[in-house]
Amino acid sequence: MQDFTFVNKTEVHFGQNRIDHELADVMARYGKRVLLTYGGGSIKKSGLYDRVMKQLADFDVIELDGIAPNPKIDSVRAGQKLAVDNDVDVILAVGGGSVIDASKMIASAKFYAGDPWDLVLKPSLRMDIDQLPIVDIVTLSATGTEMNYGSVISNPETNQKLGSKGPNSPAVSFLDPTLAYSVSKWQTAAGSIDIMSHLFEQYFDNAANKDVQDGVKEGIMRAVIKWAPIALAEPDNYDARANLMWGATMALNGITGVGNENVWTVHPIEHELSAYYDITHGVGLGILTPRWMNYVLSAETAPKFAQYGRNVWHLTGDDDMEVAKTAIQKTYDWIKDLGVPTTLPGVGIENDEHFDAMAQAAVDVNKLDQKAYVKLQPADVVKIYEASMTTDGFE
Amino acid sequence: MQDFTFVNKTEVHFGQNRIDHELADVMARYGKRVLLTYGGGSIKKSGLYDRVMKQLADFDVIELDGIAPNPKIDSVRAGQKLAVDNDVDVILAVGGGSVIDASKMIASAKFYAGDPWDLVLKPSLRMDIDQLPIVDIVTLSATGTEMNYGSVISNPETNQKLGSKGPNSPAVSFLDPTLAYSVSKWQTAAGSIDIMSHLFEQYFDNAANKDVQDGVKEGIMRAVIKWAPIALAEPDNYDARANLMWGATMALNGITGVGNENVWTVHPIEHELSAYYDITHGVGLGILTPRWMNYVLSAETAPKFAQYGRNVWHLTGDDDMEVAKTAIQKTYDWIKDLGVPTTLPGVGIENDEHFDAMAQAAVDVNKLDQKAYVKLQPADVVKIYEASMTTDGFE
Helix, strand or coil: CCCEEEEEEEEEEECCCCHHHHHHHHHHCCCCEEEEEECCCHHHHCCHHHHHHHHCCCCEEEEECCCCCCCEHHHHHHHHHHHHHCCCCEEEEEECHHHHHHHHHHHHHCCCCCCCHHHHHCCHHHHCCCCCCEEEEECCCCCCHHHCCEEEEEECCCCEEEEEECCCCCCEEEECHHHHCCCCHHHHHHHHHHHHHHHHHHHCCCCCCCHHHHHHHHHHHHHHHHHHHHHHHCCCCHHHHHHHHHHHHHHCCCCCCCCCCCCCCHHHHHHHHHHHHCCCHHHHHHHHHHHHHHHHCCCCCHHHHHHHHHHHHCCCCCCHHHHHHHHHHHHHHHHHHCCCCCCCHHHCCCCCCCHHHHHHHHHHHHCHHHHCCCCCCHHHHHHHHHHCCCCCCCC | CCCEEEEEEEEEEECCCCHHHHHHHHHHCCCCEEEEEECCCHHHHCCHHHHHHHHCCCCEEEEECCCCCCCEHHHHHHHHHHHHHCCCCEEEEEECHHHHHHHHHHHHHCCCCCCCHHHHHCCHHHHCCCCCCEEEEECCCCCCHHHCCEEEEEECCCCEEEEEECCCCCCEEEECHHHHCCCCHHHHHHHHHHHHHHHHHHHCCCCCCCHHHHHHHHHHHHHHHHHHHHHHHCCCCHHHHHHHHHHHHHHCCCCCCCCCCCCCCHHHHHHHHHHHHCCCHHHHHHHHHHHHHHHHCCCCCHHHHHHHHHHHHCCCCCCHHHHHHHHHHHHHHHHHHCCCCCCCHHHCCCCCCCHHHHHHHHHHHHCHHHHCCCCCCHHHHHHHHHHCCCCCCCC
16 A cells, blocks of 8 residues: 545535525634625526525625636636635635636635636645635535545636646535436436546556555445436436435545555546537546556456456456456446447547547646556557447447 | 535545654644653554654653553543643644543643543533644554544543543544554454444444445455455555554544444443453454344345445345345354454353343443344343354354
């Protein structure tokens, strides 16, 4: 087991309707002046906005709405100005990962005199300045941002989409599974695949003998595999939404990844797909993941894939390679059964014109040729994109 | 899934020899005046004391030694006086669960004008007063106290041994697996069983559909089952000590038990054994646990025991009762193979003279007749003690 340092101070309030009797008390810990951040009008349509405002009756509320998916630096700039002009004490973020990610950056930008894009480009700047506390109410579960330090911000002017870490995770996160009842089948499937991918990225890692961490991840995988199809069939199944919501948080709150050695592989390969073709991140991951697994499967990696097969899919048999292959097929089948496309043409990507450029960028951003679980050159990544064009290799 | 609130702010520094280059900086966060707490002379013999004092060269160090297993309220009283008289800023606890448990209570007692036993009897008193930060260096891993809110303190005058929760978990915990190399085979086996029991107590619970939490616990169980025998065979196997150390912390840092419904069952039944006969807690748990499993196994509980068998022991077969029985036998075999006694006569308990009184006390302390996973009357607990007198029921 490798050395690690772990700390996560986020306070989780998990359960139905807890905001209605706890939110005001929680907010009062941090002050009177609240910057309320959210996305489009869905929280108004659902009634959540009114429930929140009822709790905030005794607070001074400044609003920043319109935070879009793949949150833009312009939203952060607008939030910075509001936070400074009104000297806000705390941010209340209501929404999915995008709203929370933007809010994290605004929380730092309040204490930074320059352009907040500086803080994205140079995250170390954030470590020396203060950060507003963030309270959030999660409405769509997948990214885990509600209990971690990360955020991803886009800058359309420079065509950059960059992840970075700040000094603090959210102070308090409200996780109410009923708020996910209205999440579409498409987003439910994509979010479930995203959770699984977060676990895979940390699981397939060369740091040896971390059985505690591996076992934790295997257990969360089994829960996601079990409950995602149920959430699709019964969108208001509380336990399905609850297991996906807590699974998403657990998958990326840091505790599942302690003592790891390698960088993530499939995420950067997918980020290029999303960047070039604007496809849904989780769907892209679902297409690429089984091809990546097939591509990196070898005598050397078979034991880890077989461990995955035995502990997650209950496969038996002594032949690691056979168990590994069956586990990969089962992973493919699970994704397919969620009802999402399983090939690139299925999401409208009909040719390979950008594969070389995308592969180069994917390798460069995370140094996949040096730091990946199985090191990949751009030519390897091209082959993974190419394998994603057809269903060849899967039954 | 049931509602829960979770927060744990302990910062974990995991790895070999990190105290030698990090301890001084960590301590400096909290102040100059340090109360150093430890047990007997073992940390002096091992050289750990000198390593700690080298890091504390620029601090004012007040020492409280002699904190015994099952820490006594007198140690807390002595620590309270030292902390107040010297106006200490922070406690550095070096040792196992007993030293850390006593230090947690001293940390509160510094801000309490009365007798610290009051704080044990009425834990709510601690919630309104301040608490010193605690930094700890774990030398024996089992209780998980290094990352939770609990402590158990004994009062020989009143024959009471009481657990209670305080307002904070330790600020920083150093987990160095090499410090466990010198732990005896007996304590290694007992500690490993204690970890498993902590997981069982939270796993066999009537709160339904908490697959994420169940899966996390199943994964930690597999790691402990794998590595405990290796730690016995090779006391200085780093990865064995590392998985047991991190497994112990994870098993009881709160994250494994969120959303639970029932009280613990086997621990209170064992506490009476230890109280009457002064046997090692983990060994007592190892004797009682398989008998408790057999006793509560029924058509109603078989599915959960079968889930345990399939996900932890890789058992196959569709008959829940058969899988459950095999899983219980495997649990027994694993404990037996750790080399500890598996019956009460094996630890010197030759007759049933105290069983009635012990059973009544065990039921009373945790309300096992109302709040247990399977409700138990005193007569039921007597039968579990009686079944522990022989190996009947196990192959």
